[in-house]
Amino acid sequence: MIVTLIVVCEVAFWLLLAGGLALRYLAKMPRAGAAVLLCEPVLELVLLVATAVDLKNGAEPDWRHGLAAVYIGYTVGLGRATIRWVDAHVAHRFAGGPKPPKPPAGARERAVHEWRTAGRWVLAAGVAIALLQAAVWYVGGDAATGTLRMWQQKMLWVIGINLVIALSYTLFPKKPAGPAAGGTDGAAAEAGRTGAVEADRAGTRPRH
Missing domain, CATH: 1.20.5 (Single alpha-helices involved in coiled-coils or other helix-helix interfaces)
Incomplete structure (x- = not known):
């Protein structure tokens, strides 16, 4: 059930995004489009409640519950950035908006950009780790929580990799072509x- 709900939430995320942007730029109804986009957090709430109910009903924690926590973490940390990215491209394509900017070329500006990106990933992984830990405490110490711990370790790797990438742009800045x-x-x-x-x-x- 959890995997199916994750798929449903992912599909619904993109459907709501497409519907909100269509109302904003094609139908010229910006308020209605914004209202549709504001429904996005409801998907994460539904998935969180469903995961908690599944565990409460005696389901053994496994990779599906870990994946649900990671999905929620991703939408919290990178959901808004994803919406802004798609919004900028749709505005450029259908509403005469400016061309979406590329990552800055300057050494300092690029380092700041990479640290911001890393911050979003760290937030996403941190939320996932917190939800996974909450699930561990929720099911109690006697339950098999090895899979949840494994997902936590993966999220630590995500944090480490993104910090290393951002740090590399700080210590070894790339000179812009010129x-x-x-x-x-x-x-x-x-x-x-x-x-x-x-x-x-x-x-x-x-x-x-």
Whole structure:
């Protein structure tokens, strides 16, 4: 039942997202679209309650309950970012909005961007770990909770990987692609020197 409910919630998430954006940009009903998008958290609440009821009825904790916790964590940590990403692309495609920006090229700006992304993943994994721990306490110490602990370990790996990626952009910043040997200032200086030489050859360069 839990796996089926997860699939239903995932499908409903994208249906609500598509419906909300269609109302906002195609039907020109922004308030109705916003109201539909605000229904998204209800899906996570339904899944959380269903998981708790399933455990309370004596179901042995397994990978399905762990997956439900991870799904809820993902929607909490990255659900809004996902909606904003899709919204920006739909606005650009159907409403003449600006082209969605790419990750910044500057070293400092890119590092900040990566830390923000890592923060969302850390939040998602942290929520999942907390829900998994709550499930462990909920079913009691005598139940087999090894699968839930395994999911917690996986979430710790998710946190570690994202922190390493963000840290790498801080310690080893990537230089943005651009003109070599001095960039714009170097090119301007070179143009100035070339112009001075040409003026001198033509006899128009002022003498001091």
